[in-house]
Amino acid sequence: MSYQVIARKYRPQRFADVVGQEHVTTTLGNAIASGRIAHAYLFAGPRGTGKTTIARIFAKCLNATNGPSVDFPEDDERCQEIAEGRSLDVLEIDGASNRGIDQIRELRDTVNYAPAAARFKVYIIDEVHMLTKEAFNALLKTLEEPPEHVKFMFATTEPEQVLATILSRCQRFDLRRIPAAKIVTHLAEIAAQEKVKIDEPALHAIARGADGGMRDAESTLDQLISFCGDNITENDVLSMFGLAAxxxxxxxxxxxxxxxxxxxxxxxxxxxxxxxxxxxxxxxxxxxxxxxxxxxxxxxxxxxxxxxxxxxxxxxxxxxxxxxxxxxxxxxxxxxxxxxxxxxxxxxxxxxxxxxxxxxxxxAMSLDDLLDRLQELRAQGSTTPPQAQARPKPQTQPAHKPKTEPVSQTQTATTPAGDLAALWPELVRRAGELQPFAAGYLTEAHPVSLDNGKATIGFAPEFADQMDLADNPKFQRTLAKSLEQMGHPGLEIQFVRADRPADWESLSTQPASTSAEPHESGASTTPKPPEGPVDTDEFKNDPLIQKALEVFKGQIVDVRSP
Known part of the structure; x- marks a missing residue:
């Protein structure tokens, strides 16, 4: 006798043998017991879940010698003919290769003939969604009022492609993906009957790869037996089918x-x-x-x-x-x-x-965390956007190292150099005229020193985020140009982390008015926002704006002058 694959050898022959579709088999069994048998049924679901198998078992129940009954004897001649595909009264039709109107017309002409030996003439059409629209229309009248001895059973993986007029004439049953635990149990039973040793992790790997399809799982087991013999391990399954452990x-x-x-x-x-x-x-x-x-x-x-x-x-x-x-x-x-x-x-x-x-x-920071952070910054009077701190950042290396000194080199708090402190308010004002939101970068900054051709600006450790925003080549050029306009050309700008002196008051704590209290260095005015139209391109390319867009995943819709 020729070899029979596992999927065919262990194909369910009764409703009780079907795995994972109890909601369908129970309903059909009750319909047979109560005599409430419809003329058309549609079985829909993923591949390998038992659509045509259930249709064939249903045909056996209807045509059993002692039927209609779900409890037919194993040696029932009619049922054996149906199981082996020899019955003249149970016709299985492939919808993909018999999809035209001519084939459906031939079917329509044959339905009027009485069954040759069985109680009912059953037409099982697999992949019914492949029929053409004309073929569906040719079937409508027959499907609505078929002869009493005719039953239609359709199977499809894509019920949404079946005409609504066909669906409305059928009782529909949706088959589910079979749970992995049930696939594992069923495969273990088959392996025991085939005298094959297979470990449990391997069974779970097969079930995972089958994605809810029993036929796929049985075919995989069949292939593994050919590959491994009578001893199958998880590594065999993973290596053969390219699955990750x-x-x-x-x-x-x-x-x-x-x-x-x-x-x-x-x-x-x-x-x-x-x-x-x-x-x-x-x-x-x-x-x-x-x-x-x-x-x-x-x-x-x-x-x-x-x-x-x-x-x-x-x-x-x-x-x-x-x-x-x-x-x-x-x-x-x-x-x-x-x-x-x-x-x-x-x-x-x-x-x-x-x-x-x-x-x-x-x-990334969640929306709730962003809103909470915004509230904190608003309460502090800061204009810089929040950065994601709820989670550690991905461990990637920056393309270039910033010019700032490392955290470990935090400088000791000293009184700011008199020259730079005296220039500070004017520096902030001029920088704001050259680049929008420049004042926002320097809100929590303070002057440190102005010597040896270098202007050093400090940020307290708790304002490291603001320093990261300010420390970019464009802003450094803006500050250098502002100092050049003030009579200090050729200065290099450096940002460092340094504690703020006790006698230095940050801009965010100064009163919002057109003038500020005179500072000991002689500064008497708070910088005013720039007047006139805003440079659209410069606004869009501003690092602060780019950072805000990145944090909030937003986009610029329009730019308007204040």
Whole structure:
């Protein structure tokens, strides 16, 4: 006898044998028991979930010798004919290859003939959505009022493509993806009957790759037996089908959540270099972060998840690393990557870039934190935008080192040099005229020294964010030009972290008026905002504006003069 593949050898022969579709088999069994049998049924669902199998079992129940009944004997001749495809009264038609109006007209002409031997004449049309519109229309009248001895059973993976007029004439049953736990149990039973030794992690890996389809899982097991013989391990499954091990997947997800860019890229390149399926990898990451979100929302309830104990332990750990906003952003990035992978010329680069975006999304400040930070800055009178501090920044190296001195070299607080202190209000005013929002950069700054051809400006350690904004070549040129206009040409501008002297009052604490209290150095006026029209290009390219756009993910709609 020729070899029969596992998917056919272990195909369910009764409703009780069908795995994971109890909501369908129970309803059909009750309909048979009560005699409420419709003339047309539509079975919709993903591939490999049992659509045509259920239709065939239903046909056996209707035509059993002692039927209609779900409890027909195994040796029933009619049922055996249907199971083997030999019955003249149960016709299985492929909708993809018999999709034209001529084939449907032939079918319509034959429905009036009585069954040859069975009780009902059953037409099972697979992939019915492939029929043309004309073919559907030719079937409408027959489908609405068929002869009493005719039953139609349609199967499709895309019910939305079936005409509404067809759907309204059928009882519809939506088959679900089969849970991974049930696939594992069923495969273990098959392996025991086939005398094949397979470990549990390997069964879970097969179930994960099957994506809810029992036929896919059985075909995979069949292929593995041919490849490995009678002893199958998890590594065999992973290497044959390009899947990432559970530990590798969890490690990569943890690196993303922690903002460890270098480690995430290293792990990804190891997976890609070992030949893993990138589309499957992204899909598995999506599923993991979805599980993490559900686990966090449900406070540890796993009833909505299909996970192993190892995955549950990892979820308990990773829940502490990300909030709902961060998980939502990560899922958006990975979903976009999955959609674009099919058409991407370089899939590896696309996934790498998406992982970098996911790392940034995990470390971005949430909207609530941004609003809280804005409130704090408004209360302090600061005009600089907030920076994300809720999470550690990704561990990436800057393209160039800033000219500022390192934190460890914070200078000792001293009285500011008299020359620069005397020039300070005028410097701020002139810089504001040359560059919008210049005063905002210097709100919490203070003069440190003016000697040896260098003007040193300090920021207290708590205003490191403001110093990062100010320390850019464009603003340094603005300050140098302002000092040149004041009679001090050729000065180099340097920013340092230095404690503010006790007798120095920052601009943010001075009263908002046209003049300020005279400073001991002789300064008597607070700089006024620049008058006249704002330079649109300079405004848009201002580092402060660019930083605000980056923080708030915004865009400039219009620029107007005050």
């Amino acid at each position: 559970q530990g590798q997947l969890l490690g990569l997800a943890e690196s993303v959540l922690k903002g460890e860019t270098e480690d995430a890229l290293r792990q990804f390149n190891e997976l890609a270099g070992s030949g893993k399926d990138l589309r499957r990898l992204v899909s598995d990451l999506l599923n993991h972060f979805r599980n993490l979100m559900v686990f966090s929302i449900s406070q540890g309830n796993t009833s909505l998840l299909e996970i192993t104990e190892a995955e549950k332990t990892a979820l308990e750990t990773q829940t502490q690393l990300a909030d709902m906003d961060a998980l939502g952003r990560i899922l958006e990035v990975l979903t976009d990557c999955e959609l674009r992978l099919r058409d991407a010329a370089s899939k590896k680069i696309l996934v790498e870039v998406s992982l970098l975006k996911a790392v940034q999304a995990a470390g």
